[in-house]
Every structure is written in structure tokens, then in C-alpha cells.
Amino acid sequence: MPEATPVDRGTPILQLDQVVRSFGGVRAVDGCSFSIDRGSLTALIGPNGAGKSTVVNLVAGALKPDAGSIVYGGVDITGVVSHRIAGRGLIRTFQLSREFARMTVLENLVVVARGQSGESLFNALLRPRLCRREDRVLVERAIDVLDRFGLAAQRDMYAGDLSGGQKRLVELARAVMSEPELLILDEPMAGVNPALIDLLGGHIESLCRNGITVVMVEHNLEIVERICDHVVVMALGRTLATGVMSDLRSNSEVVRAYLGERLDEPTVR
Numbered sequence: 001m002p003e004a005t006p007v008d009r010g011t012p013i014l015q016l017d018q019v020v021r022s023f024g025g026v027r028a029v030d031g032c033s034f035s036i037d038r039g040s041l042t043a044l045i046g047p048n049g050a051g052k053s054t055v056v057n058l059v060a061g062a063l064k065p066d067a068g069s070i071v072y073g074g075v076d077i078t079g080v081v082s083h084r085i086a087g088r089g090l091i092r093t094f095q096l097s098r099e100f101a102r103m104t105v106l107e108n109l110v111v112v113a114r115g116q117s118g119e120s121l122f123n124a125l126l127r128p129r130l131c132r133r134e135d136r137v138l139v140e141r142a143i144d145v146l147d148r149f150g151l152a153a154q155r156d157m158y159a160g161d162l163s164g165g166q167k168r169l170v171e172l173a174r175a176v177m178s179e180p181e182l183l184i185l186d187e188p189m190a191g192v193n194p195a196l197i198d199l200l201g202g203h204i205e206s207l208c209r210n211g212i213t214v215v216m217v218e219h220n221l222e223i224v225e226r227i228c229d230h231v232v233v234m235a236l237g238r239t240l241a242t243g244v245m246s247d248l249r250s251n252s253e254v255v256r257a258y259l260g261e262r263l264d265e266p267t268v269r
């Protein structure tokens with residue numbers, strides 16, 4: 001009998017080794033290596049143009065690396081196409097929200113989950129009863145997820161009519177519908193009213209507490225310091241340093257490359 005496997009916290013879920021990706025003459029990612037522990041909430045920080053979004057695209061299979069390797073859950077996924085990577089539970093969100101504006105909030109959730117389960121037009125036409133039953137289950141799950149994100153009241157609104165912060169919540173809710181094992185968020189707080197940042201941070205923390213490993217690209221160092229247990233600093237396409245925020249503040253290279261001007265700002269409220 002197979003034994004129940006406990007969550008292997010602390011073992012790597014994602015490993016990048018010397019990953020390279022150029023665009024024309026620009027080496028956007030230039031030998032980037034880092035490792036993410038299962039169960040952790042890691043921030044990926046660095047100045048604009050450091051290569052963070054390109055790394056997210058490479059890991060998620062939206063781009064292929066020119067060199068290097070990417071291992072997820074012990075399996076080499078270098079160059080594997082995005083839908084296969086998503087099918088293995090590695091889900092990402094985008095720097096700019098990508099909700100379907102003319103669908104309701106509820107429909108936005110149901111439609112992504114359907115895509116994930118490989119629902120096809122063939123099924124819809126030839127096995128309508130099965131589809132309806134699956135849809136009912138999906139709708140119930142979507143309503144449950146919307147409740148958890150405090151979006152129950154918005155479920156029949158067009159997603160395009162929501163505020164910036166609510167769109168970000170829908171984006172998180174959509175990602176959760178895919179039941180990720182590793183969730184990569186590219187600037188989940190971008191365009192969010194400051195009053196909603198703590199709320200979003202709280203939701204991200206609770207996803208991690210519920211067993212999802214989270215990596216988030218983030219510029220707001222105050223929230224990074226508050227909720228993340230590990231930080232990867234990128235500059236010029238490489239990993240400059242890794243550690244906890246308090247260690248990074250005393251790393252002169254990091255301070256020069258990135259933290260300098262921000263360290264003078266009042267940090268914790």
C-alpha cells in the first residue's frame with residue numbers, strides 16, 4: 001500500500017539552472033539560477049528590465065530558453081509548451097490583468113477551469129448531459145472560490161466593470177480554479193488601490209498556508225517583507241542574491257543595484 005505523502009516542505013519544487021533568453025541583441029535573462037522550496041512564499045524582485053517577467057514566461061512555457069534548464073517537481077520542463085506545464089499544476093498570472101471583460105465574474109472562473117479539464121467542442125455537442133453535469137460542479141466550485149475571495153456580490157457583474165483591485169482578485173480566483181501546485185504571480189498588486197494591497201496580500205498568504213507554493217514578482221517591498229519568507233533578487237538577467245529581506249538590506253551589492261533609494265523610505269507602517 002502506498003503511504004500517504006506529507007507535503008514535502010523545504011524540498012525544491014522549482015529549479016532554474018543557468019537559464020538564458022535573448023531578444024535580438026538583448027540578453028533579457030543571462031544565466032539565471034535559483035531554487036524555490038515547496039510550501040514557500042517567495043518574492044522575485046529587481047529593477048525594471050531585470051528579466052523577471054521573462055523568467056516567468058520561460059518557467060510557464062510561454063517562451064523557450066536559449067540555454068539552461070528548468071526542473072519542476074523533479075521533471076525537466078525546459079522548452080515544454082505552456083498548456084502541458086499548466087496541466088502539471090504550474091499556473092501563472094500576468095503583469096496586466098487578462099480577464100474576459102464581457103463575461104461575468106462567474107463565467108470567467110468557469111471558463112478557465114473548463115479549459116484546464118480539456119473540455120472540448122466535441123464533448124459539448126455529443127455529450128451534452130455530461131457537460132451540463134460537469135458545468136454544474138464547476139459552477140458550484142466557482143461560487144465557493146468567489147466566496148473565499150469576497151467576490152460573491154460581484155459574481156454576475158461583467159469582469160470589465162470591476163475596479164483594478166477586484167480584477168486582481170478575479171485573477172487570483174481564476175488561478176485557484178485550476179488547482180495549482182505552484183502559482184507564479186507577476187506583479188499581483190500592480191494597479192491596485194493602496195487600501196486593497198493588504199487584502200490581496202492576505203489572500204496570497206492564505207493560498208500558501210493552504211499548501212500552494214507561491215512565487216510573486218513584486219515591487220512593493222513593504223508587503224514583500226511582511227508576507228514573503230524568501231526573496232530572490234534579479235539584476236541584469238541574473239540572480240544577484242537570495243535570502244530573507246533583512247539579510248538583503250545589509251548586502252551592499254543588492255543595496256546598490258536596487259534597494260538604495262527605497263531603503264531610505266519609511267518601511268513598516
Ligand SMILES: Nc1ncnc2c1ncn2[C@@H]1O[C@H](COP(=O)(O)OP(=O)(O)O)[C@@H](O)[C@H]1O
Pocket residue numbers: 023026027028046047048049050051052053054055
Ligand atoms: N518580447 C520581447 N521582445 C524584445 N525585448 C524584450 C521582450 N520581452 C522583454 N524584453 C526585454 O528584456 C529585458 C527584460 O524584460 P522583462 O523580463 O520584462 O523585465 P522585468 O519584468 O524585470 O521588468 C528588457 O530589456 C526588455 O525590454
Ligand SMILES: [Mg+2]
Pocket residue numbers: 052053054095
Ligand atoms: Mg515585468
